[in-house]
Amino acid sequence: MKATAPPAAEAQSPRTRQRLLEAAGEIFAERGFREATVREIVKRAGANIASVNYHFGDKERFYSAVVAYAHGCAVEKYPSDPGLGKEAAPADRLRAFVHSFLSRILDEGRPAWHGKLMSREMADPTRALDRLVEESIRPQYLHLASIVRALLGRRATEERVRLCALSIVGQCLFYHHARAVVTRLHPQVKYGPAAVGRLADHIASFSLAALRGSAKGAGP
Amino acid sequence: MKATAPPAAEAQSPRTRQRLLEAAGEIFAERGFREATVREIVKRAGANIASVNYHFGDKERFYSAVVAYAHGCAVEKYPSDPGLGKEAAPADRLRAFVHSFLSRILDEGRPAWHGKLMSREMADPTRALDRLVEESIRPQYLHLASIVRALLGRRATEERVRLCALSIVGQCLFYHHARAVVTRLHPQVKYGPAAVGRLADHIASFSLAALRGSAKGAGP
Numbered sequence: 001m002k003a004t005a006p007p008a009a010e011a012q013s014p015r016t017r018q019r020l021l022e023a024a025g026e027i028f029a030e031r032g033f034r035e036a037t038v039r040e041i042v043k044r045a046g047a048n049i050a051s052v053n054y055h056f057g058d059k060e061r062f063y064s065a066v067v068a069y070a071h072g073c074a075v076e077k078y079p080s081d082p083g084l085g086k087e088a089a090p091a092d093r094l095r096a097f098v099h100s101f102l103s104r105i106l107d108e109g110r111p112a113w114h115g116k117l118m119s120r121e122m123a124d125p126t127r128a129l130d131r132l133v134e135e136s137i138r139p140q141y142l143h144l145a146s147i148v149r150a151l152l153g154r155r156a157t158e159e160r161v162r163l164c165a166l167s168i169v170g171q172c173l174f175y176h177h178a179r180a181v182v183t184r185l186h187p188q189v190k191y192g193p194a195a196v197g198r199l200a201d202h203i204a205s206f207s208l209a210a211l212r213g214s215a216k217g218a219g220p
Numbered sequence: 221m222k223a224t225a226p227p228a229a230e231a232q233s234p235r236t237r238q239r240l241l242e243a244a245g246e247i248f249a250e251r252g253f254r255e256a257t258v259r260e261i262v263k264r265a266g267a268n269i270a271s272v273n274y275h276f277g278d279k280e281r282f283y284s285a286v287v288a289y290a291h292g293c294a295v296e297k298y299p300s301d302p303g304l305g306k307e308a309a310p311a312d313r314l315r316a317f318v319h320s321f322l323s324r325i326l327d328e329g330r331p332a333w334h335g336k337l338m339s340r341e342m343a344d345p346t347r348a349l350d351r352l353v354e355e356s357i358r359p360q361y362l363h364l365a366s367i368v369r370a371l372l373g374r375r376a377t378e379e380r381v382r383l384c385a386l387s388i389v390g391q392c393l394f395y396h397h398a399r400a401v402v403t404r405l406h407p408q409v410k411y412g413p414a415a416v417g418r419l420a421d422h423i424a425s426f427s428l429a430a431l432r433g434s435a436k437g438a439g440p
Contacts, residue, residue, distance in 0.1 A: 119343045123336065125400040133404040141405055162406060163422040170394025171387045177397040178390070180345040184353040185361055186382060202383040209433025210426045 231271035
């Protein structure tokens, strides 16, 4: 049987691996983890089942690799602290974080199926999300939390840091999750690169004003 | 054929209408508008196709009625301005709005399938969303915008009011949309009624501090 035949040199190539990741991303985004079949993916990738076994193992590990791959592409394109070191002012680091995070989640070509795949994962999580949180989301969260802590001052509790960090993340993610409503409610809102810069400026300024107010004890 | 037979008195009753809405909500939330069949819904509701025709018309209008029904239940349970008139202080009106909005989107029994139905609608919108935006979401948005305008002062532009209102909505919706990540990242975060009060206090305080900072010209 084809599925148990030893993979040929082509099936083991990095090029095949890449084609499998791209085809799998499209199909998993269209149908979801449970409905999609490895058979359909290898057909679209012009590969065979043996190549999936060779590169990824079973369907669950294959899917997890696809989720990690998509996140990796996005983070590589938009790093959280672009060109800024730890010695930069916290306000500048916050602006850089927001700009980068928003660009990453609103970029349609990151790859194109990434947004839909993540929406599915949020609505109907699989074990791939556990891994993604530990390997990719938590480090980014800790990076943001360190900026927020620097802005709030050392008297801020862990809970306050967490609530403020999630208020910042929530403002950004909203434009992705609620895009269908935003574009109906406000057809004038644009999602191109220039608009992302404007949105990021607003979210960073709004959040900085909130954090300064909180640091002064304006919070509850 | 059953489907074209004149509906019996039972099929035309408000009780049947209610059973159809509940069964349809569950099934549309499970499978999505396109995959779900009216046949399956009437079976679960213990009704017949003629009763759907009688109460709703075609599948699209049936679905739209289900989406509107779910929103209506949630808004009725958690009105946007609970017990506060237009003469209340804008900060109190903002606190009331945030508390009510957050309670509404985090209440699991509103009905239980409402959250999943809305997540599907966001990821893959149908024409039901157009109607929902005009009939329900836009009035709520305008209510929030009037509070934000009162807090920002009359010199604030329409764009600034919109950006600030969406920053507030985004912080709330995040706890629904990204719940799968929040509970993995912070297992200590709770979603019960007491926790909702605490979250709402934070979001309202964070936003009030941001709006006061903006009103003073701290924004860009």
